[in-house]
Amino acid sequence: MATIYQVSELAGVSLATVSRVLNNNARVSEKTREKVEIAMEQLGYRPNSIAQSLASNRSNSVGILVSELHGPIFGQMMAGIESELRAAGKHVIITTGHSEEKGEKDGIEFLLSRNCDAIILHVEAVSDEYLIELSKGSVPVYIMSRYVEEIKDKCISLDNNLGGYIATKAILNQGHTKIAYISGHQFKADSINRVNGHKKALAEKNISFDEDLYFVGDYKETGGSAGLKHFIDKKLSFSALICANDEMASGAMKYAREHGFELPNDLSIMGFDNVSFANYLYPKLTTIENPINEMGKMAAKLVLKTVYSKKDLTIQSVFEPRVIFRQSVIPYSPV
Amino acid sequence: MATIYQVSELAGVSLATVSRVLNNNARVSEKTREKVEIAMEQLGYRPNSIAQSLASNRSNSVGILVSELHGPIFGQMMAGIESELRAAGKHVIITTGHSEEKGEKDGIEFLLSRNCDAIILHVEAVSDEYLIELSKGSVPVYIMSRYVEEIKDKCISLDNNLGGYIATKAILNQGHTKIAYISGHQFKADSINRVNGHKKALAEKNISFDEDLYFVGDYKETGGSAGLKHFIDKKLSFSALICANDEMASGAMKYAREHGFELPNDLSIMGFDNVSFANYLYPKLTTIENPINEMGKMAAKLVLKTVYSKKDLTIQSVFEPRVIFRQSVIPYSPV
DNA sequence: TTGTAGGCGTTATCAT
DNA sequence: ATGATAACGCCTACAA
Numbered sequence: 001m002a003t004i005y006q007v008s009e010l011a012g013v014s015l016a017t018v019s020r021v022l023n024n025n026a027r028v029s030e031k032t033r034e035k036v037e038i039a040m041e042q043l044g045y046r047p048n049s050i051a052q053s054l055a056s057n058r059s060n061s062v063g064i065l066v067s068e069l070h071g072p073i074f075g076q077m078m079a080g081i082e083s084e085l086r087a088a089g090k091h092v093i094i095t096t097g098h099s100e101e102k103g104e105k106d107g108i109e110f111l112l113s114r115n116c117d118a119i120i121l122h123v124e125a126v127s128d129e130y131l132i133e134l135s136k137g138s139v140p141v142y143i144m145s146r147y148v149e150e151i152k153d154k155c156i157s158l159d160n161n162l163g164g165y166i167a168t169k170a171i172l173n174q175g176h177t178k179i180a181y182i183s184g185h186q187f188k189a190d191s192i193n194r195v196n197g198h199k200k201a202l203a204e205k206n207i208s209f210d211e212d213l214y215f216v217g218d219y220k221e222t223g224g225s226a227g228l229k230h231f232i233d234k235k236l237s238f239s240a241l242i243c244a245n246d247e248m249a250s251g252a253m254k255y256a257r258e259h260g261f262e263l264p265n266d267l268s269i270m271g272f273d274n275v276s277f278a279n280y281l282y283p284k285l286t287t288i289e290n291p292i293n294e295m296g297k298m299a300a301k302l303v304l305k306t307v308y309s310k311k312d313l314t315i316q317s318v319f320e321p322r323v324i325f326r327q328s329v330i331p332y333s334p335v
Numbered sequence: 336m337a338t339i340y341q342v343s344e345l346a347g348v349s350l351a352t353v354s355r356v357l358n359n360n361a362r363v364s365e366k367t368r369e370k371v372e373i374a375m376e377q378l379g380y381r382p383n384s385i386a387q388s389l390a391s392n393r394s395n396s397v398g399i400l401v402s403e404l405h406g407p408i409f410g411q412m413m414a415g416i417e418s419e420l421r422a423a424g425k426h427v428i429i430t431t432g433h434s435e436e437k438g439e440k441d442g443i444e445f446l447l448s449r450n451c452d453a454i455i456l457h458v459e460a461v462s463d464e465y466l467i468e469l470s471k472g473s474v475p476v477y478i479m480s481r482y483v484e485e486i487k488d489k490c491i492s493l494d495n496n497l498g499g500y501i502a503t504k505a506i507l508n509q510g511h512t513k514i515a516y517i518s519g520h521q522f523k524a525d526s527i528n529r530v531n532g533h534k535k536a537l538a539e540k541n542i543s544f545d546e547d548l549y550f551v552g553d554y555k556e557t558g559g560s561a562g563l564k565h566f567i568d569k570k571l572s573f574s575a576l577i578c579a580n581d582e583m584a585s586g587a588m589k590y591a592r593e594h595g596f597e598l599p600n601d602l603s604i605m606g607f608d609n610v611s612f613a614n615y616l617y618p619k620l621t622t623i624e625n626p627i628n629e630m631g632k633m634a635a636k637l638v639l640k641t642v643y644s645k646k647d648l649t650i651q652s653v654f655e656p657r658v659i660f661r662q663s664v665i666p667y668s669p670v
Numbered sequence: 671t672t673g674t675a676g677g678c679g680t681t682a683t684c685a686t
Numbered sequence: 687a688t689g690a691t692a693a694c695g696c697c698t699a700c701a702a
Contacts, residue, residue: 055677082404086445257617
C-alpha cells in the first residue's frame with residue numbers, strides 16, 4: 001500500500017504538501033495540487049485511516065450499543081444512525097448489551113476501548129446515575145429512547161406520555177369505555193409514562209382508572225397472552241385492549257383468537273411502536289408510531305454537531321408519536 | 336489519558352516491558368509484572384487501540400456489508416457475526432449497500448478505507464466477477480448466502496436447492512399435487528436453486544412442472560399478492576402454494592384472505608427463511624428454516640481462523656435448511 | 671505556497 | 687528478563 005511519503009516523492013513535493021491536498025484545509029497552488037493528485041492516482045494511494053486517527057486524535061468512529069442486533073426497533077434505529085453518519089464519512093461500531101446490566105456495561109467498556117469519538121446508547125438495564133456519571137467522562141455519550149433530566153441535552157427520546165394519551169384517546173373516540181391495559185415492566189420509565197398518558201386520557205373523559213383492567217407484562221408476546229388470559233379468567237368485561245408495545249399486542253391477538261374471539265369484532269386491540277410486523281398481523285394492527293428511525297438520524301446529527309462541529313444542524317430532542325389507524329380497532333358496538 | 340510511557344515511569348521499568356505485560360507474549364518476571372499492573376491500575380491506564388493498530392498493522396475490526404440494517408435476515412446474521420467476533424475482542428464496522436450495485440461498491444470501498452482486517456459481504460447486486468476480482472486484493476473477503484465457485488472457500492451459503500426440494504416434498508407428503516410456486520427474481524442464484532429443488536421433488540413424484548403455476552415475484556409482499564392474483568385470475572386450480580420467501584408468503588396470505596379464502600383450509604401456503612414474523616402470521620407460517628444466525632457465526636469463525644489465525648476451528652461452508660412445521664400447510668382434502 | 675521536523679502511542683527488533 | 691530505539695503513516699506547528 002502506497003504511503004503519503006511515496007506520493008510526495010513521485011509528485012516531487014514534501015509530504016506536508018500531500019497531506020494538505022488530502023485534507024484541503026491549507027492553501028495549495030493549483031499546479032502542485034494537480035501533480036499530487038496525479039501521483040495519488042498512479043500509486044492507487046488510499047490514506048491510512050489508522051494513522052490519520054493517531055495523528056489527529058480522531059477515530060472518525062462512533063460506537064453504538066443496542067440491546068440486540070435483530071429486532072425491528074433496533075434495526076430501524078441503527079439504519080437511521082448509520083445512514084446519517086456514513087454520509088458524513090464516519091463509521092459505526094456496533095455492539096450489544098442484551099438488556100442486562102453487566103452486558104450493557106461490558107458493551108460500553110468495549111466501545112470505549114475502541115477509541116470512539118462518541119457513543120450512542122440504547123440501554124435499559126443500567127441506572128440513570130451510571131449514565132450521568134458516564135457522561136462526565138472524556139468521550140461524549142448520547143442516549144436513545146430514554147430521558148434523563150440531568151443530561152437531557154444528550155437524550156433523544158419519545159414523548160411516551162403523549163403516546164399513551166393518544167392511544168387511549170383514539171380508543172375512546174371509538175366509543176369504548178371499558179378499556180384493558182397491558183403495560184411493560186413497571187420499573188421502566190417508558191412503561192410508566194405510557195400508562196400515565198393512558199390515565200390522563202381516561203380522566204379527561206371522567207372514566208376512573210380500574211386497577212383490575214391493568215396488567216403488567218414483559219414487552220414480549222407472552223406478556224400479551226398472559227395479560228389477556230388474566231383479564232378473561234377474572235371474567236372482566238371490556239371491549240378494547242391497549243398493549244404497551246406491538247409484541248404484546250400480537251400475543252394478545254393470538255390468545256384471543258385461540259379462545260374464540262373474533263377479531264376485531266369481539267375486541268379492539270391497540271399496539272405501540274408500529275414495528276414492521278404490525279402490518280403483517282391479522283387483523284392489521286392499529287398502533288402508535290414510534291419514529292425510531294428519525295430519532296436515530298437525529299442522534300447522528302447531534303453527534304455531528306457536537307462532536308464533529310458541523311454547525312447549522314438543528315436538534316430536536318423529543319419526538320412525538322402519532323396514531324397509525326389500521327384494522328384492529330373498530331367502533332364500540334354493544335353486544 | 337495515561338500512556339504506556341507514563342506507566343513505565345511509575346513502575347520504574349522501560350516502556351518495552353509495559354508492552355510485554357500488556358500483550359503477555361514475552362517472558363516477564365512476576366515481580367515486574369506486578370509492579371506494572373499496579374501502575375496501570377493507579378493511572379487507570381487503557382491501551383490506545385489506534386496506536387496499537389498502527390504499530391501492529393492490525394485494526395482488529397472486520398467490516399460487514401448488508402443490504403439493510405433492518406430486516407429480520409440481516410439482524411440475525413449480524414447478531415451471529417458480532418457475538419462471535421466480540422467474544423474474540425474484535426469489533427465490527429457495519430454499513431449498507433441497499434441492494435444496488437453502486438451502493439454495494441461504495442459500501443465496500445468505504446469499509447476498505449477503514450482498514451478492516453477482513454470484510455464480510457452480503458451482496459446481491461454485484462457480479463460474481465467483481466467478487467472474484469475483489470478477493471484477489473490485499474484484504475480478505477468473505478461472502479454470505481452466496482456461492483461463487485471460484486472462491487467457494489470464502490463463501491458461507493445455504494443449500495437452496497435442497498431447500499426448494501424439502502419444501503415441495505413436505506407439501507407433496509400432505510397429498511397435494513397441484514402446487515403453485517412463486518419465485519424470487521430469476522437472475523438471483525438462490526431463486527434459481529430453490530426452483531430447481533422444487534422441480535426435482537416434483538419429478539420424483541412424476542408430476543410435471545407446470546409453467547402456468549409458476550410466477551416470478553420480487554421477494555416482497557407485493558410479489559406474493561401479485562403472484563396469487565395472477566394464478567387466481569387465470570382460474571387455475573391448485574391446493575397449495577410455495578413462496579420462495581416469507582415476505583411473499585405473507586403477501587399471498589393477505590391477498591388470499593381478502594379474496595374469500597379461508598386459510599389454511601382453502602389453500603396451504605409454504606414460506607421460506609423462517610424469519611421472525613413468520614410466527615406472527617395467521618395462520619402461523621409453515622416454512623423452511625434458513626439458519627442465517629448460525630451462518631453468521633460460522634463466517635465469524637472463518638475470519639477468526641484465516642485472518643486471526645485461531646487454529647482448531649472447523650468450518651462448515653454450506654448449511655442445510657429444514658422444514659418448520661406450523662399451521663399454514665395442512666393435508667390435501669378434495670373439495 | 672511549500673518544506674522541515676517533532677509527535678501521536680504502540681509494537682518489535684535488536685542488544686545487553 | 688529487560689532496555690534502547692527504530693518503525694508505523696500521518697498531522698501540524700513553525701520556518702523559510
